[in-house]
Amino acid sequence: MRFSLAPQAEAAGYRLLAFDVVEGSTNTDAMERGRAGADANLWVVTAHQRGGRGRRGRSWEGPRGNLAASLLVEPQCEPGMTATIGFVAGVALHEAVRICAPHLVDGLRVKWPNDLLINGGKASGMLLESEVLPRGRRVVVIGIGVNVTAAPEGAPYAVASLQQAGAHVNAASLFEALSATWLEYFALWDNARGMARIRDAWLARAHGVGGPVAIQFGDEVIRGVFETIDAAGQLVVRLPTGEARTITAGDVHFGDVGSFRGEAAAARPQVGASRNAARI
Known part of the structure; x- marks a missing residue:
């Protein structure tokens, strides 16, 4: 599978490292490159991640054909607003899926803090990690995992995948769309100065408001x-x-909260030192 950036993302200076297989996680790879001095706006992408990491330190091997993408950025905002980048990613992914699979839009929702649902089933999760590097350089890695070909079995909550929902899309085409929509919404966020507009865009797509x-x-x-x-x-x-x-x-x-069974979304993104993550 060949990954590529959208032309506008490439023109804006974004770079791409794509791998057939990542033995660890794309987040780890991107953060290590940041520590080694890599410039920001670097995507690390694969369709087969063997050591994925999620909330509460859970690890898994993603099915071949699903999307694992991590982006190294260097935001210039107050540290307390860094976590709002997760809402940028949620809106950008929602828009990318809408572009690639418009027939899914009626059942497509974002779930606080930054899951993507298809007809109520979790189709994507995200992990934000931040680290202050030597000389005060603060970098953030946004990890995005999407069930493109298959959803995990045995999950304690409803799950979904794009292809199982009838979308004619693969990881490469979804990533190209995402690289374009990320560029749009990251610019709108504008180092947190535009968070009000991101908030409005996120709420317009949100699951469960008023419930x-x-x-x-x-x-x-x-x-x-x-x-x-x-x-x-x-x-x-x-x-x-x-x-x-x-x-x-x-x-x-x-939803129905007569009994709470802990089938939880993670808490609000809390980004501090490395691995103080916005867990999904």
């Missing part, structure tokens, strides 16, 4: 209505008392 949600903190469970996200991407929940509560951490379950 029930449960958040678990240790032994405590908070129930309410998913009202919105704030300017920093934190979840805003309206409690039964009428109070609005901002959620920055916890396990989150959308």
